[in-house]
Amino acid sequence: MFNLRAAALLHLILLGILAVLVSACGATAVQVIPTDPPTATATYTPSPSRTPGANATPTITPTPIPVSPTGGPSPTRLFGPTSTPAPDEPTPTRSLNPNAPRIEFFTTDVVAAAPGSSINLFWSTRNVANASIYRVDVSGQRTQVWNVPADGRLAVSTRRSDRGQVDFVLSVGDGPLTVEQPLAIPLSCPDQWFFIPAPDDCPVGPAQETPLIEERFERGRMIYVGQSNIVYALFNDGFEPAWVSIENRYDPAIHPEFEETFLPPPGFVQPIGILGFAWRRDIVRNRMGLALDPEVKYEGNYQTANTLSGDQNVYVSSADGTVLQLLPDGSAWQIITPP
Structure with a gap:
């Protein structure tokens, strides 16, 4: 019953509002002066957007990188400007003088030569009338020269004493236009060492059988080589030189065999004769110092080998079956023990 009354009351209120609106439409009309229509102006009308839910993940809109440069200094190359040539750009090269002296080849017809044999040298050059061939020794000095034509062949004899290799130089031209080419020819080793392990060097000649005398002392040993008539004193006291060579001047017809006034202490002996x-x-x-034992006489071998400096290494048999090696200029000596 109450709801019906409320509805009727609401109906009456709505009718009253409608009556007021109708009466307003009947007001006195306002005079309108015609004017040019205004230029249409676009009005921004926001588009409805969807409201994200409570669980929506926010989206980060990226900021575009500006095209135009911003303020601040311009970057500078660390090592200055560089230039990369194009792939097809030619590389400049120094022009060759076609008229300059030139060596086409300088060679021989053997892989290795035997000492004492003859060697054939062949060469060919251009833009010269003649050439020179030099022989070079182990120290680099030019010891022989042959004036030869621009191309040809030359037979050169080696020496029986040559070891290691023989060296030559072909030279053409003069002054700043001089052109040279070296040629090294290995030499075979014709002789064998009398002991093993053998050195890498080639001996000067075959081993020489010789009478030897050796004696041990407090600070070294002495050995006499009959083939060369030389006494070698080998010291082990740590001083220089490590060894000395003494030409034998002992004459039993003139010199006493020993010193009569010298009496060695017990356990030592006095060396006699040549030593x-x-x-x-x-x-x-x-x-x-004093001798530890009496001297020992025996037959052994003596052999030498040249060094690159032109000196010699000496190898001699020892009484105990080892080999004594004496390095050049008294610098050192050592014992080589056979395996």
Whole structure:
């Protein structure tokens, strides 16, 4: 019953509002003066957007990188401007003088030569009337020269004593236009060492059988080589030189075999004869000390080999079956023990 009354009351209110609106439409009309229509102006009308839910993930809109440069200094190359040539750009090269002296080849017809044999040298050059061939020794000095034509062949004899290799130089032209080419020819080794392990060097010649005398001392040993008539004093006292060579001047018809006034202490002996005569020199006696055993005479071998500096290494048999090696200029000596 109450709802019907409320509805009727609401109906009456709505009718009253409608009556007021109708009466307003009947007001006095306002005079309108015609004017040019206004230019249409676009009005921004926002588009409805969807409201994200509570669980929506926010989307980050990226900021575009500006095209135009911003303020600040321009970047500078660390090492200055560089230039990369195009792939097809030619590389400049120094022009060759077609008229300059030139060596086409300088060679021989052997892989290795035997010492004492003859070697054939062949060469060919251009833009010259003649050439020169030099022989070079182990120290680099030019010891022989042959004036030869621009091309040809030359037979050169080697020496029986040559070892290692023989060296030549072909030279053409003069002054700043001189052109040279070296040629090294290996030499075979014709002789064998009398002991093993053998050195890498080639011996000067075959081993020489010789009488030897050896004696041990407090600070070294002495050995006499009959083939060369030389006494070698080998010191092990740590001083220089490590060894000395003494030409044998002992004459039993003139010199006493030993020093009669010298009596060695117990356990030592006085060297006699060839070794004793050399030992009595002050420099040898002071450094060598007294002899530990009597001298030993035996037959052995003696052999030498040249070094690159032109000196010689000496190899001699020892009484105990080892080999003594004496390096050049008294610098050192050592014992080589056979396997």
